[in-house]
Amino acid sequence: MTMLFRKLTFNRTLYNSLTFSRARQISLKADGYPRNFIFHPAFFSEQEQRLLLSSSLARLDKNESRQYRVRRKDFLAKRTTEPSRVQNVFLPDDCYCFEEGHFDGVIKRYREIEVSSWPDESLEFLHILDRLKSLHPPQPTLTHILHLASDGEIFPHVDNVDASGSWILGVSLGNTRILRLENVNNPADTYELALPSGSVYLQSDSLRYEYKHSILLGKDDAGQRLSIMMRDRLPENRGLLL
Numbered sequence: 001m002t003m004l005f006r007k008l009t010f011n012r013t014l015y016n017s018l019t020f021s022r023a024r025q026i027s028l029k030a031d032g033y034p035r036n037f038i039f040h041p042a043f044f045s046e047q048e049q050r051l052l053l054s055s056s057l058a059r060l061d062k063n064e065s066r067q068y069r070v071r072r073k074d075f076l077a078k079r080t081t082e083p084s085r086v087q088n089v090f091l092p093d094d095c096y097c098f099e100e101g102h103f104d105g106v107i108k109r110y111r112e113i114e115v116s117s118w119p120d121e122s123l124e125f126l127h128i129l130d131r132l133k134s135l136h137p138p139q140p141t142l143t144h145i146l147h148l149a150s151d152g153e154i155f156p157h158v159d160n161v162d163a164s165g166s167w168i169l170g171v172s173l174g175n176t177r178i179l180r181l182e183n184v185n186n187p188a189d190t191y192e193l194a195l196p197s198g199s200v201y202l203q204s205d206s207l208r209y210e211y212k213h214s215i216l217l218g219k220d221d222a223g224q225r226l227s228i229m230m231r232d233r234l235p236e237n238r239g240l241l242l
């Protein structure tokens, strides 16, 4: 299930040699972002981010074994102050059961789940989901939550074209990470952008199909990050048309 959305176009040697080289920018629109890329750097308020993050973590936690539930409970019982920043809503890495990922896989040190319904049905939460909906084309969607450990990362890949349609929306929560885009036909054609907590990006069409995307691990203290990813569903009868 985990790999359903992703196509393995990852070349570790190439990736290592390019990751820390200076990125040459692809052509940008008047707003400073690439064509077929829309970015809202501060879309969600602090309160909205906390709600989205807590709800997403609760959804992921539900699927974990008793061992990790006990660890979280023990940690929370000893905590005396409430988290002051959104980043501090995360518990320490060892309170979560992160998957290591496969050597040649696309993701390292992560938890992931598909979401068809949210645990929070409050009006405030529904309002947040409505605001999110207003950012993407009015189409049926697939949603999943992806939680990266402090040392987790996502290597360059193009999303599986058989699993979803022409756009990908990502909400970033927690620690800031760098999104890197790289042209599949020209590794020198790249673009990098910091994704702060509360930001939302939408990549579509040429940027979805012709650029690999990756989420980099910072050199120093990367920290945990959680993204809520939405994609458009392929039409039901697509198989018949091919």
Ligand SMILES: O=C(O)CCC(=O)C(=O)O
Residues within 6 Å of the ligand: 005, 006, 146, 154, 159, 170, 213, 214, 215, 227, 229
């Ligand atoms: O977390 C993100 O912003 C990107 C996630 C991703 O690369 C994916 O789900 O394929």
